[in-house]
Structures are given as C-alpha cells and as structure tokens.
Amino acid sequence: MIKLSIIMPVYNSEKFLDKSLSSVLAQSFKEFELICIDDGSTDNSLQILQQYAQNDSRIKIISQPNQGQGTARNKGINTAKGQYITFMDSDDVIAPDMYERLMSSILDYKSDVALCNIVKFLENTNTSKKLKMVKKCLIVNNTPIWRDIDVADGLLSDEQVKQMVLTVPHYAWNKIYRTAFLKEKSITFDGGKLYEDVIFGLRTLLEAAAVSYINDFSYYYLIRGNSSVRSVSAKHLCLYGIFERIKLYLDQHTTENELNNNFIFFVYANILWHYKLVPLFWRPKFVFSARRYLPAEIYTVLCRNTIFSLPRRLLNFVFDIRTSPDETKRKIRFLGIKISYTIKRNKNDFAN
Numbered sequence: 001m002i003k004l005s006i007i008m009p010v011y012n013s014e015k016f017l018d019k020s021l022s023s024v025l026a027q028s029f030k031e032f033e034l035i036c037i038d039d040g041s042t043d044n045s046l047q048i049l050q051q052y053a054q055n056d057s058r059i060k061i062i063s064q065p066n067q068g069q070g071t072a073r074n075k076g077i078n079t080a081k082g083q084y085i086t087f088m089d090s091d092d093v094i095a096p097d098m099y100e101r102l103m104s105s106i107l108d109y110k111s112d113v114a115l116c117n118i119v120k121f122l123e124n125t126n127t128s129k130k131l132k133m134v135k136k137c138l139i140v141n142n143t144p145i146w147r148d149i150d151v152a153d154g155l156l157s158d159e160q161v162k163q164m165v166l167t168v169p170h171y172a173w174n175k176i177y178r179t180a181f182l183k184e185k186s187i188t189f190d191g192g193k194l195y196e197d198v199i200f201g202l203r204t205l206l207e208a209a210a211v212s213y214i215n216d217f218s219y220y221y222l223i224r225g226n227s228s229v230r231s232v233s234a235k236h237l238c239l240y241g242i243f244e245r246i247k248l249y250l251d252q253h254t255t256e257n258e259l260n261n262n263f264i265f266f267v268y269a270n271i272l273w274h275y276k277l278v279p280l281f282w283r284p285k286f287v288f289s290a291r292r293y294l295p296a297e298i299y300t301v302l303c304r305n306t307i308f309s310l311p312r313r314l315l316n317f318v319f320d321i322r323t324s325p326d327e328t329k330r331k332i333r334f335l336g337i338k339i340s341y342t343i344k345r346n347k348n349d350f351a352n
Contacts, residue, residue: 001083004032004099004176007076008088009069010049011039016091016222017048023093025056029100034059035076036090040066045090070189070196073172077182085179087172091222098218102176105212109155112181112208117217118174123224130217133174136163137265142297144265156211165259166246166266170201174219177204194235195242202246206253236274237282240289243267247293267293268302275306283307 006024010017024034036059038046046063053059062075073087084106088094098116106114121128134149134156146167149160156164172189181187187203190196205211246266250259271290278286287306291299 002031002033002081004029004084004086004103005076005080005082005179006032006034006086006088006099007073007080008034008036008090009039009072009076010036010041010045010090011066011069012041012043012045013090014041014043014045014048017045019093020088020090021048021052021059023096024088025052026096027094027099028097029103032058032099033080033082035079036061037072037076038063039068039072040064068191068196071191073189073196074191077188080179083179084176085182086176089173089221091224092173093220093222095216095218095220098216099176101214101216101218105153105214106176106178109210109212111155111210111212112178113175113204113210114212114214115175116214116219118171118219118221119217121220121222123222128220133168133171134160134164134213135167137167137261139261139264139298142295142301144261144268144298146265146269151213151215153214154212156213161205161208161211162259162262165202165205166262170198170205171219171221172197172200173221175204181208194238198242199245199249202249236278237286239270239274243293264294264298268298271302272305 008020008024013020021034024032034056036049036053038049038061040063046061049059049061053061060079062079064072064075076087077085084103086099086102102114102116105111115133117130117132119128119130132148134151135146136149137144137146139145149163151160182204185203185207187200187207189200190198243266246263250263267290271287275283275286284307287303290302294302
C-alpha cells in the first residue's frame with residue numbers, strides 16, 4: 001500500500017514547476033504518490049507535468065477546467081490511495097527530509113496531524129522570513145497580537161492546539177494528515193479560489209485526537225507578485241462569509257467563549273491585513289462590518305489603524321512639529337517641506 005499521497009494543484013506554474021517537482025522527487029522518503037491536478041492551466045504547466053510523469057511512475061496527472069485550488073485538492077483527496085495525505089503548492093519547494101521527518105512524527109506519536117514550520121519567500125522583494133507555526137494570541141492595550149510558543153518536537157497539548165486555532169495561518173501544505181481521519185470526519189476544502197483552507201485548517205486542528213510537531217523550517221512558501229490573495233479585489237469581501245461560518249462552527253463545537261480571543265484575533269488581523277486589498281470605495285463598509293464581531297474598544301483600535309489612519313497621516317503631512325529629546329533642535333514639516341533649526345536658549349534657562 002502507498003504510504004503517502006502528495007496532492008499538488010497546478011495552475012499556470014511553468015516558471016516554478018521544475019523546482020517544485022524536483023524537490024518532491026528528491027525526498028529522502030520514497031514511498032509516495034504525487035497527484036498533480038492541472039486546474040485548466042493556459043501555459044506549459046501540463047506539458048511539464050507530462051514530461052515528469054513519463055520518467056516517474058509515482059506521478060499521476062488529473063486535468064480539470066479551472067475551478068480553484070479547493071476543488072482541485074478535494075479531487076486529489078478522493079483519488080488518493082495513501083494511508084496519509086499531504087498537500088503542496090506548485091510554486092513552492094520543500095526540504096529534502098520534510099516528509100521523512102513528518103511521517104516519523106505522525107507514526108511515532110500516532111497523531112492525526114503532524115506539522116512543521118515554514119519559510120515565507122516574497123518574490124517582489126526577494127526576501128524571506130521564518131515563521132513558527134505554533135503560536136498563541138494575546139490582547140494587549142485592546143490590540144490582538146500573536147506570540148510564538150516555544151515547544152520541542154513531539155505531541156502538542158490540547159491547550160497548545162487550541163491556542164493555535166485561528167492564530168496561525170491555517171495552511172494545508174506544512175502538515176501531513178491521516179487519510180482515514182479526514183474521511184471519517186468528512187473534512188474537505190471549500191470550493192473557490194480564496195480562503196479555501198481556513199475551515200479545513202480549523203476543523204483538522206480541533207477534531208484531531210492528537211497533533212504532533214517537528215520544530216523544523218521545512219516548507220518554503222513562495223508568495224508571487226500576482227498572488228490572488230494579495231491583489232486588489234472586491235472578492236476579499238467574502239471574508240465575512242468565512243467569519244460567519246467560523247462563528248457558527250465554534251458555537252456548535254466549543255464551550256461558550258472558549259476560543260473567543262482566537263476569533264477576535266482572526267477577525268481583527270484579517271480585516272487589518274486585507275484592508276488595502278479591498279477597492280477604495282468598499283473600504284469603509286469592509287471595516288464597519290466588523291462591529292458585530294469585535295468588542296467596542298478593539299473595534300475602535302481597528303478603525304484607528306485603517307479608515308482613520310489616512311486623515312491622521314494627511315494632517316501630519318500638512319503640518320507637523322517635532323522637537324529633539326534634549327530640546328535643542330526642532331523640525332517643522334509643512335506640505336512635505338522639512339525645516340530644521342537649532343533652538344537658542346538664554347543662560348538663565350539652564351539655571352538651577
């Protein structure tokens with residue numbers, strides 16, 4: 001029996017596909033099948049897949065009209081023959097021992113889910129950042145923030161798993177899942193092209209009997225310049241549908257207020273992060289609609305950091321005065337023009 005099914009949706013990834021496929025085939029763990037779902041690509045992605053499949057029988061190709069990553073992943077789940085399932089994006093790469101380490105973790109600890117840390121790589125700026133995937137959320141001065149949880153390899157406690165829910169991004173690809181667990185719980189992805197993995201990630205963490213963790217940065221996540229989640233679009237308004245579904249799920253499956261701070265963090269962080277990706281005309285409504293989900297004091301902070309931030313910045317641009325800490329220099333800015341001068345003092349000013 002195949003031990004691991006790797007599910008890779010592919011859409012117009014010809015620029016990155018060679019590196020992505022090569023990193024999978026170079027894995028120290030060899031007992032896998034790679035299911036590639038071509039999601040209606042209009043470039044040479046399908047031809048590249050076919051070339052690789054001719055040389056490696058572990059690669060299986062499924063073609064479908066463009067329906068989005070969620071639908072493609074679901075098709076992969078239904079096709080998978082492995083005892084365990086994982087996912088990979090067609091523009092990312094992975095460390096050579098990632099699947100070996102995760103498979104050892106999920107088998108040793110008999111967990112339903114095993115996860116690792118990630119490295120984000122931004123194509124536009126050619127910069128990278130390590131991101132730990134075990135975090136907790138706090139509310140400090142009416143502002144939701146997150147903090148890393150320092151944990152070693154092994155099983156995560158129930159409390160640590162709950163702290164992660166809605167606090168870390170619910171990526172599907174830095175984890176391995178027990179196939180029977182996903183099918184017993186009927187956990188699938190939302191169809192569509194945005195935020196398809198949020199509910200999937202929420203459910204897998206909360207419904208897993210055990211979650212294990214390796215403290216390695218093994219998945220390298222490329223954020224393309226033309227990424228759909230980073231482009232300005234009214235589609236981001238669909239976030240409120242996600243908020244409603246999450247709230248309904250938490251009301252039905254958790255005790256009262258058990259994950260309230262997590263939900264507040266998720267709403268606040270997503271409105272703040274997506275604010276500039278919503279068309280200008282829709283931005284006030286995008287923020288004002290958060291009132292129903294956030295406490296008044298946190299909602300006020302959100303407004304101050306979004307719709308009310310531009311008037312404040314504009315006022316500071318028109319006229320601003322700043323004095324040095326020792327009060328010997330002063331800077332005046334008027335309509336973007338900066339004037340600096342030294343403050344002269346009488347000797348009597350320093351007496352006593």
